[in-house]
Amino acid sequence: MAPSASPSPGLAVTAPVHQARVRVLHPGQGLPPAGAKPGPVVYWMLRDQRLADNWALLHAASLAAASAAPLAVAFSLFPKPFLLSARRRQLGFLLRGLRRLAADAATRRIPFFLLTGGPMEIPALMQRLGASALVADFSPLRPVREALDAVVGALCRDAASVAVHQVDAHNVVPVWTASGKLEYSAKTFRSKMNKVLDEYLVEFPELGEVVPWDREQPKDIDWDTLIDTVCSQAEDVPEIDWCEPGEAAAMEALLGTKDGFLTKRIKSYDSDRNYPTKPMALSGLSPYLHFGHISAQRCALEAKKRRHLSPKC
Template identity: 55%
Template sequence: MASAPSQMSTMQTVRFRTLKQGSKPALGAVAGPVVYWMFRDQRVQDNWALIHAVHHANTSNVPVAVVFNLFDQFLGANSRHLGFMLRGLRHLSHQLNHTLQIPFFLLRGEAEETVPKFLSECGASMLVTDFSPLREVRRWKEEICKKVNESLTVHEVDAHNIVPLWVASEKLEYSAKTIRGKINKKLSEYLIDFPTIAPQSRKWTITETQSIDWDDLIADVLSRKGTEVPEVNWCEPGENAAMEVLMGSKNGFLTKRLRNYSADRNNPCKPSALSGLSPYLHFGQISAQRCALEARKLRSSCPQAIDAFLEELIIRRELADNFCFYQLHYDSLQGAWEWARKTLLDHAADKREHTYS
């Protein structure tokens, strides 16, 4: 296990990138707090972005807070998505407030408006934010950087991928084959354990922590967002539930269901062969790095299953991020490789046995 200083050094140099460098504060000016805008990685544990924010706050002897912006609409999210996310955020806010004494603020509206307003009101000196390859999120960050005070610095941390996207590759990769070797060369450097979040040197006292009526919020959001696709009752949200799915004593993936993964994961008749981690990885309620660390410990007992799991968890996931980041048309046929577009055109006139609704 690497020492905490080594991990912090690695995180400081390449796990983040500077989106905006703030100007030097005036002589004698008091530094403002650090704000972590959480978006993609909705967890307290094993979160490089939160670690980064607390580290910088302690270095500058300023407080730190976490904000989350709830959008009225985001990429077709419905009750099933929003219910799961909000229940996870309720659990997260409790952990932040009671375990780390870090306040959690919930903003509602368009991020390019709400986030700069919050930063201005609290006089923040730094904004730390999650990395996302999606166009919309990148546009929000560009707008935020334009609107905030010139003295404010903005850092983006890739806490979602094990090897940060800009380290894994500097270009659009053709396939898993072309990115696999690049990622594997970096794993020994990046697949390390997480440092413990240090206690804060200064607590947040600028404003009172807002009171969030989670039951009312969830009921309000779910009544308006795609109720025709209801929530599921077999998947409990939150960090604790995610860890239980990963390695719980009753039915954990690594502890009870791992052996059949490599052979049965693509068999729709055997859903229990799957890890069951996708919802938690999607909303960042568990770290892919934590999953990989725990899985790697078991490789000697189930090498084939572990290798198959790590291939999906690391290589295939990070390939998807690479595609969305470097291919601006990732969500249309324009983004398909030329051979794929040519194949579609070649067969455009083919007769089809069925035309489905």
């Protein structure tokens, strides 16, 4: 999808994402004819459930800015049995995180579409919005890969003009460039990573201004009812109250002045991390990395800045 020569005045064009992070799954048919209204760009959020430090969202914003098109975010809940193979604790954490994300997106004037009928609602949404491009996360999980293939197939069949891009926003080095073969040794894989790490371990640009949204508005979400309904169908491993979901809580776990990993906990990480009776020596970042509330690249960048504080780590 080629960029236009001149974005609209006042629109901040996001710095291009490293092209090795992007795979073009379907090229589409380029820009609309002269005088035609550009279709919006839709970011199909899957694995990386955040607005900050998100290469996939930044790429979608760059495509949108290049043609002065609006930008939207869509998230699809997977149907049974894939979704409900998770426990109540996991589902509650996911949905409560999305609730915060939707509120943050609204403050940025980015519409957030929550689709509860499964991934195959994506093509219908694209058609209703008259979208020009779809940007998807990368996930190695088979059900997600199969869903993405089905969505791409439907879009190529029903709307040949829609471009489909996939961006690896989860890994510091994109998985498809890290190695061209099945690795059996950490030693050989580590040497490959070290050669390209500086190329990819860079600071994120800011998400620029977006074109005002003038299309179909997202439906209001009754989050309390949705969370109760989804969680009631899952196995009853109870939720926890000491680990709050969302981007702000993730950054607090990483950099908080009270118990942040890089500001407090890392001092005892080297000596105490393998003791189950000393949980405060651990990072506490696993749930945030798993649901994409924080970028692994952000964690690496902040750790690099503070390496002198704990040289053994």
